Structure formats: structure tokens, C-alpha cells
Amino acid sequence: MCLERSERNDKNYENVNKGCFLTAGEYNIPILAPVEYRQCEWVGFNYASSVKDRRGKGIHFFLEDYQFTRLWGNIDYYVPMLSSYDSIMTPDFSLYTDFPIALQIYNHYRKHWIGAYLQQMGCHVVPTICWSDRESFRWCFDGEPTQGVVAVSSVGTQNSKKRREMFLEGYIEMMDRLQPTHVIFYGTVPEECRGDIVRIKAFSERFHEAEISQW
Incomplete structure (x- = not known):
């Protein structure tokens, strides 16, 4: 899809231009x-x-949304900085199950638009895969590549039986549909998760380990 920009208006509306x-x-x-x-x-x-x-560093967005929403409104300002990193994950805009579906889809679209734009600018972009409930499987994998590296986060999904089950259901669906070569995994890895997993520790874990090392 490629939209024409109005000759009468150079303003940027939701990046459609x-x-x-x-x-x-x-x-x-x-x-x-x-x-x-x-x-x-x-x-x-x-x-x-x-x-x-x-050098040898990559950027992830496993943060609260407010820390990176500015990318959407002013992406060109951040391209030079992001291009200086070896890899960039796509922004992990939230898909909470209690969000309106329209907002969930909008967040999925924004994630992919930013990722595609950064790829167009020459960045090495790793897709961050996210889902909410089973109903989101109708669209939450749209635009994701197959047989490449992907990233996921389990943070906040392992503190109840229901959340854990929903996470595992989406993870299995992701593996079946996308068949990734590697899964960069942020947070605790449930023993049921399969694939070539590369784990990176959540900030809370690293902070706790740093405290222990000072004792």
C-alpha cells in the first residue's frame, strides 16, 4: 500500500505520507x-x-510504552542514532487483553510501520512478536517474516496460571506460523518453550544480581 501525499498539505498525519x-x-x-x-x-x-x-550492541523496546511512543511521531529524528547500532528490535507496543481491539490493531500496525521504515533506512531489524488472546491470532502475526530471527518477552506473563497459559498458546502459534531460526527471549523462559532460544535477562533480574554482587 502506498498513499499519495496531498500537494496542498505537507503535514504528517499518522505517517501516511x-x-x-x-x-x-x-x-x-x-x-x-x-x-x-x-x-x-x-x-x-x-x-x-x-x-x-x-559496536556489537542492539536496541530493544521491552519497556513501558511511554518511553518510546515518540518514535512514532518523529521517526526521522531517531534514524541516525538507531542506525549506529548493530540491530534494532521493533517497538513492543502493548497488546493488553483489556485494550479495545482497535487499539491493539493500531499498536500492531505502528510496530510494523516503524520496523519497515527502519529496514528501508538500512537498519537490521528484528521483529518483536506480541499477542493478546486467541482472537488476536487473526491479525497479530500479519506482516511478520518467516524463517528469520524473532524476539519475545515473557515479562508479566508468568505470574498467574491464566496468563502463563495464554503466553504459551501464543508462543506455540508463533513457532508454528513463523518457524523462526532463533528466538531472542527477554525474561523467564518457560520449560515448555521450544526453539533455538537466546535468552537476555530482564532489567529487574540484572538489577537484583548487581545488588547481590555488592553484598
Whole structure:
């Protein structure tokens, strides 16, 4: 889908005047190309601008949404900085089960638009896969590449039986549909999860370990 920009108006409305991407599904989700796994030291986007030596490092967005929503409104400002990193995960906009479905789909679209735009700018983009409930399987995998590296987070999904079951159901669906070569896993890895998993620790774990090392 490629929309024409009005000759009378140069304002940016929801980025419809930027980029031109192949799309998938009922909601015209921009398609991401598959990429190979690169070993990285992963840094949260909230620290991205302060890192001096960016060689061998990648950016993740396993943060609260408010810390990266500015990407959507001003992506070109951040492209030079993000391009200096070896890999960039797509923003992990929330798909909470109690969100209106329209908002969930909008967040999935924004994630893919930013990812496709960064790929267009030459970045090595790792898709972050996210789902809410089984109903979201109708669209939450639209635009995701097959047989490439993907990233997931289990943070906040293992503290109740229901949430854990929903996470595992989506994980299995992801593995069946996308057949990823590697899964970069942020947080605790449930023993049922299969695949070539590369685990990165959540910030809370690293903070706890740092406290223990000081005792």
C-alpha cells in the first residue's frame, strides 16, 4: 500500500505520507523482511542515546510504552542514532487483553510501520512478536517474516496460571506460523518453550544480581 501525499498539505498525519511498503492482512500491516541472528549486547531504548561505543550492541523496546511512543511521531529524528547500532528490535507496543481491539490493531500496525521504515533506512531489524488472546491470532502475526530471527518477552506473563497459559498458546502459534531460526527471549523462559532460544535477562533480574554482587 502506498498513499499519495496531498500537494496542498505537507503535514504528517499518522505517517501516511512517509514510506511505501508491501502489506499483509485485512489491516494492511507493513511486511518485515526476515533477518539473520546477530549476537548483540541488548540495550533498552531509554539508554540508547547515552551509549558511546555502539559496536556489537542492539536496541530493544521491552519497556513501558511511554518511553518510546515518540518514535512514532518523529521517526526521522531517531534514524541516525538507531542506525549506529548493530540491530534494532521493533517497538513492543502493548497488546493488553483489556485494550479495545482497535487499539491493539493500531499498536500492531505502528510496530510494523516503524520496523519497515527502519529496514528501508538500512537498519537490521528484528521483529518483536506480541499477542493478546486467541482472537488476536487473526491479525497479530500479519506482516511478520518467516524463517528469520524473532524476539519475545515473557515479562508479566508468568505470574498467574491464566496468563502463563495464554503466553504459551501464543508462543506455540508463533513457532508454528513463523518457524523462526532463533528466538531472542527477554525474561523467564518457560520449560515448555521450544526453539533455538537466546535468552537476555530482564532489567529487574540484572538489577537484583548487581545488588547481590555488592553484598
